Amino acid sequence: MTDTTHHAAGHAADEEFDADDPRMTRFDLVREGARRDGVEIVHYEPRFPVPGTRREKRIVRSLALMFLLVGLFATAFVVIYIAWPWHYSISNDNAKWFTPILGLTLGLSLALLGVAMITWGKKLLPEEIAVQDRHDGPSDSTEAKLTGQTILNMGDELGLKRRPVLGLAALAGLAPLGAVAAAPIIGGLIKDPHTTGPKLADGQKSSILTTTGWTPTEANPGPIALTREDGTKIRPEDVSVGGQMTVFPGIPGGASNEYADSPTLLIHLRDDDAAALEATLINENKGPVEGFNWKNYVAYSKICTHAGCPASLYEQQTNILLCPCHQSQFKITNNARPIFGPATRRLPMLPLALDPEGFFVAGIVQKDGSIVPSGYTVPVGPGFWERSDKIS
Amino acid sequence: MKKPKVDIAALPGASAREIDDRLQVATPLRRLFNKVFPDHWSFLLGEIALYSFIVLLLTGTFLALFFDPSMQEVVYNGSYVPLKGISMSRAYETTLNLSFDVRGGLIMRQMHHWAALLFMAAIVVHMLRVFFTGAFRKPRELNWIIGLSLFWLGFTEGFAGYSLPDDALSGTGLRIASAIMLSIPVVGSWVTTSLFNGEFPGQDILPRLYILHVLLVPAILLVLITVHMALLVKQKHTQWPGPGRTNHNVVGIRMFPAFSVKAGGFFMIVFGMIALLGGIFQINPIWLFGPYKAAVVSAASQPDWYVMFLDGSTRLMPPWEFRGSLFGYHYYTLPPLFWPTVVLPGILTVLPMLYPFMEARWNKDRQSHHLLQRPRDVPNRTALGAMAVSFYLVLTLSGGNDVIADKFHISLNAMTWAGRVGLLIIPPLAYYVTHRICLGLQQHDREVLAHGVETGIIKRLPDGRFMEIHQPLADVDHHGDGDGHGQLEYAGWVVPKKMNRVGALPPTERGFFRPVEDATQREDGHVPEMSAEEKHQAEILSGD
Numbered sequence: 018m019t020d021t022t023h024h025a026a027g028h029a030a031d032e033e034f035d036a037d038d039p040r041m042t043r044f045d046l047v048r049e050g051a052r053r054d055g056v057e058i059v060h061y062e063p064r065f066p067v068p069g070t071r072r073e074k075r076i077v078r079s080l081a082l083m084f085l086l087v088g089l090f091a092t093a094f095v096v097i098y099i100a101w102p103w104h105y106s107i108s109n110d111n112a113k114w115f116t117p118i119l120g121l122t123l124g125l126s127l128a129l130l131g132v133a134m135i136t137w138g139k140k141l142l143p144e145e146i147a148v149q150d151r152h153d154g155p156s157d158s159t160e161a162k163l164t165g166q167t168i169l170n171m172g173d174e175l176g177l178k179r180r181p182v183l184g185l186a187a188l189a190g191l192a193p194l195g196a197v198a199a200a201p202i203i204g205g206l207i208k209d210p211h212t213t214g215p216k217l218a219d220g221q222k223s224s225i226l227t228t229t230g231w232t233p234t235e236a237n238p239g240p241i242a243l244t245r246e247d248g249t250k251i252r253p254e255d256v257s258v259g260g261q262m263t264v265f266p267g268i269p270g271g272a273s274n275e276y277a278d279s280p281t282l283l284i285h286l287r288d289d290d291a292a293a294l295e296a297t298l299i300n301e302n303k304g305p306v307e308g309f310n311w312k313n314y315v316a317y318s319k320i321c322t323h324a325g326c327p328a329s330l331y332e333q334q335t336n337i338l339l340c341p342c343h344q345s346q347f348k349i350t351n352n353a354r355p356i357f358g359p360a361t362r363r364l365p366m367l368p369l370a371l372d373p374e375g376f377f378v379a380g381i382v383q384k385d386g387s388i389v390p391s392g393y394t395v396p397v398g399p400g401f402w403e404r405s406d407k408i409s
Numbered sequence: 410m411k412k413p414k415v416d417i418a419a420l421p422g423a424s425a426r427e428i429d430d431r432l433q434v435a436t437p438l439r440r441l442f443n444k445v446f447p448d449h450w451s452f453l454l455g456e457i458a459l460y461s462f463i464v465l466l467l468t469g470t471f472l473a474l475f476f477d478p479s480m481q482e483v484v485y486n487g488s489y490v491p492l493k494g495i496s497m498s499r500a501y502e503t504t505l506n507l508s509f510d511v512r513g514g515l516i517m518r519q520m521h522h523w524a525a526l527l528f529m530a531a532i533v534v535h536m537l538r539v540f541f542t543g544a545f546r547k548p549r550e551l552n553w554i555i556g557l558s559l560f561w562l563g564f565t566e567g568f569a570g571y572s573l574p575d576d577a578l579s580g581t582g583l584r585i586a587s588a589i590m591l592s593i594p595v596v597g598s599w600v601t602t603s604l605f606n607g608e609f610p611g612q613d614i615l616p617r618l619y620i621l622h623v624l625l626v627p628a629i630l631l632v633l634i635t636v637h638m639a640l641l642v643k644q645k646h647t648q649w650p651g652p653g654r655t656n657h658n659v660v661g662i663r664m665f666p667a668f669s670v671k672a673g674g675f676f677m678i679v680f681g682m683i684a685l686l687g688g689i690f691q692i693n694p695i696w697l698f699g700p701y702k703a704a705v706v707s708a709a710s711q712p713d714w715y716v717m718f719l720d721g722s723t724r725l726m727p728p729w730e731f732r733g734s735l736f737g738y739h740y741y742t743l744p745p746l747f748w749p750t751v752v753l754p755g756i757l758t759v760l761p762m763l764y765p766f767m768e769a770r771w772n773k774d775r776q777s778h779h780l781l782q783r784p785r786d787v788p789n790r791t792a793l794g795a796m797a798v799s800f801y802l803v804l805t806l807s808g809g810n811d812v813i814a815d816k817f818h819i820s821l822n823a824m825t826w827a828g829r830v831g832l833l834i835i836p837p838l839a840y841y842v843t844h845r846i847c848l849g850l851q852q853h854d855r856e857v858l859a860h861g862v863e864t865g866i867i868k869r870l871p872d873g874r875f876m877e878i879h880q881p882l883a884d885v886d887h888h889g890d891g892d893g894h895g896q897l898e899y900a901g902w903v904v905p906k907k908m909n910r911v912g913a914l915p916p917t918e919r920g921f922f923r924p925v926e927d928a929t930q931r932e933d934g935h936v937p938e939m940s941a942e943e944k945h946q947a948e949i950l951s952g953d
Contacts, residue, residue: 050439050443054439054444056445056663098513116688119516120685120686121685125681130674131675131679132674135675137670138667145662147445151645207599210598226598277609324589326584326585329704330708342581343724359728359749361728361730361744399587399746400592401598403742405740406740
């Protein structure tokens with residue numbers, strides 16, 4: 018290696034370096050420039066010292082071919098982008114090839130360009146090892162001290178030590194100004210969940226956490242009918258034994274995402290399953306006369322009490338509802354109690370009743386046979402801090 | 410008319426002078442050209458993330474020209490027949506239009522999605538590289554912290570982007586996100602209601618996520634990436650130990666042209682791969698999922714891969730809900746969702762950020778380190794890393810446990826329990842096994858340094874014993890213990906363990922499908938020489 022000689026040469030050059038010396042090659046200047054940047058080029062060797070070897074020619078040939086292919090594929094991309102019958106329709110079978118061919122031409126063009134560039138760099142550029150000084154470590158101690166004192170002097174100049182009142186006053190002034198920056202963001206966004214729900218039937222404000230589309234309100238005092246997605250009402254005989262149906266509150270927009278917490282699963286249990294349910298029915302799912310179920314029919318909230326996905330996979334044989342998001346499982350014949358997975362609370366049961374015309378409505382049957390409209394009696398969906406009911 | 414005389418050949422020089430007169434850039438520019446980069450394949454991983462980010466900006470800008478994040482209800486009347494007449498949000502409609510009615514819109518959408526997946530993957534793999542080689546140590550702790558922030562920002566950005574099309578999957582994801590926010594103690598319901606401007610989903614969440622996705626988060630990402638790179642330039646790249654490489658220099662190639670040509674080529678390859686993926690491999694076919702409806706979900710609803718570990722942690726969480734009255738006043742609930750989706754990510758953010766400082770404290774190490782460590786040489790860190798990786802893998806796999814259960818006919822509940830138990834057992838096991846492997850590899854390195862490379866030649870001794878002849882890596886005489894064993898010092902880098910690595914056998918032939926050269930005889934008559942790098946290594950090994 019010629020390391021030492023280069024160092025020596027570098028030192029000599031410091032004193033008598035002449036950039037215009039005609040004897041110096043271009044690379045001598047490059048090396049000097051690098052040296053001044055703290056970079057020593059310790060090894061530098063052309064790949065092909067003798068021009069025109071077969072190996073060099075072969076590399077040049079394949080590189081040239083690659084660049085031509087880059088252009089070819091790029092041209093193909095543009096032509097296809099403009100000319101291909103791309104528009105999707107039933108009768109246009111060619112449309113489905115548009116995207117793959119675009120990807121193929123663009124991808125090949127770019128990838129080949131990349132390969133060509135790297136080949137150029139690896140096979141044709143001179144072989145080189147350069148060593149750069151890292152200049153790491155802390156700054157010179159004098160430097161650090163000078164900077165530190167300059168900073169401290171800023172404090173002296175402001176004279177806060179001499180005039181402490183000013184510092185306190187500035188702080189007292191600036192803190193509220195900081196609050197001004199936060200105010201529009203927080204103030205603009207903030208919304209109280211506890212008062213922004215719909216107005217209840219008695220005119221009270223309600224919380225969006227505890228109301229659903231089934232809640233009797235000033236606008237929809239109820240009793241609210243169970244409806245299909247298209248808004249038609251449902252009779253008991255519409256659901257076959259062992260069958261289930263997703264139902265929505267029969268109010269305007271009841272099946273839309275505006276009432277995302279209202280979808281409900283209406284299930285027609287078999288006789289023995291219904292008996293099992295009756296036997297385990299908890300007090301919260303009972304009205305003054307009978308349970309929230311109506312004969313063999315029971316309706317549970319479809320919104321998982323864990324993370325709010327629709328718990329809609331109904332295993333008819335085992336009477337289990339499975340939520341496909343995190344696999345919580347709920348036992349239909351036991352108040353939809355969670356029996357596996359991360360859910361902690363049962364799916365709320367919607368009180369069912371039949372209106373005089375024989376359609377399902379949400380309401381609790383009283384001792385006198387009248388129906389008091391009622392939505393879910395516990396909050397639907399995922400848990401939250403203020404949730405205060407103790408039952409699961 | 411007089412013809413103005415322009416000396417074309419002098420033009421570049423003249424304009425360079427004019428520019429330098431105004432900006433004085435000659436010195437800083439040359440310093441940049443001459444910046445030295447060390448070369449190793451593992452240094453490319455971060456570059457993939459950078460390049461994917463550029464592709465994301467390019468394709469994202471195209472998408473923004475056609476996408477409208479409005480949640481206003483419209484009736485679809487585009488080209489995709491199966492959805493005609495269905496009511497949906499404007500966001501979903503414009504995403505459909507991008508896929509069917511904008512020329513080249515689908516490939517842009519798919520490239521954007523693939524680039525996002527690649528961006529996150531590259532970040533994770535790059536982070537593993539940095540961790541396992543100790544590149545995060547002083548003075549690079551700040552860049553490690555920025556890198557972790559980039560992961561979480563990318564995570565947020567990806568989730569926002571996943572939510573924007575308002576298809577069935579994005580709506581489900583958003584609903585879970587709202588439940589996660591709801592689970593935060595005290596402020597949960599306020600935060601959720603404020604962000605959604607009322608009840609989930611409301612009318613405002615998509616426009617809000619949109620501005621987050623196209624402006625706020627990308628701007629922060631851009632700033633942090635710039636700082637990440639600026640710190641890299643300022644502190645210079647780490648390097649592997651090797652001949653001539655010390656803690657105080659950088660050995661490699663200069664930035665221009667050699668390094669930049671290779672890096673630029675690599676960018677083109679990454680870009681090309683994303684184009685191939687985006688063109689050929691369908692991703693997120695939202696027209697098959699349909700618009701989001703609160704009552705509809707399908708099995709195997711999986712998020713993008715980088716969210717799956719949190720999905721997994723949510724699935725594995727036992728149903729533990731804390732309820733009780735505070736100050737005997739009101740009855741409160743702490744849902745189980747809080748722990749795996751708020752607390753766990755919090756820990757996974759803070760703990761790694763502190764790790765460089767914790768490690769330095771354990772080792773009482775206040776030095777700056779610019780030489781990388783081989784994972785085997787730091788068994789504790791490597792084992793901790795393996796522990797973290799296995800923890801992550803169990804969670805990620807559990808994020809798809811329903812699919813695994815379905816495909817392999819395993820009980821779903823068994824999968825959940827396997828995940829719960831696995832999460833507790835596998836990481837410590839991974840720690841132990843990795844630690845042992847590291848020690849074993851270390852020992853083998855020392856053995857080769859002490860005894861030499863196995864030659865495969867078995868010798869029978871006069872007394873009937875067999876022994877294998879070892880080729881010592883260096884002359885033994887001046888180590889002088891006379892038994893043929895010289896103890897070489899371990900240099901923190903690969904110890905040659907095969908005969909062809911020490912030049913005693915011809916090097917392996919080059920070429921992928923067929924040899925492109927005869928190993929012993931090149932066409933130009935040269936006997937193949939070791940590269941300069943290998944020569945250095947040989948010199949060091951021979952002790953000269």
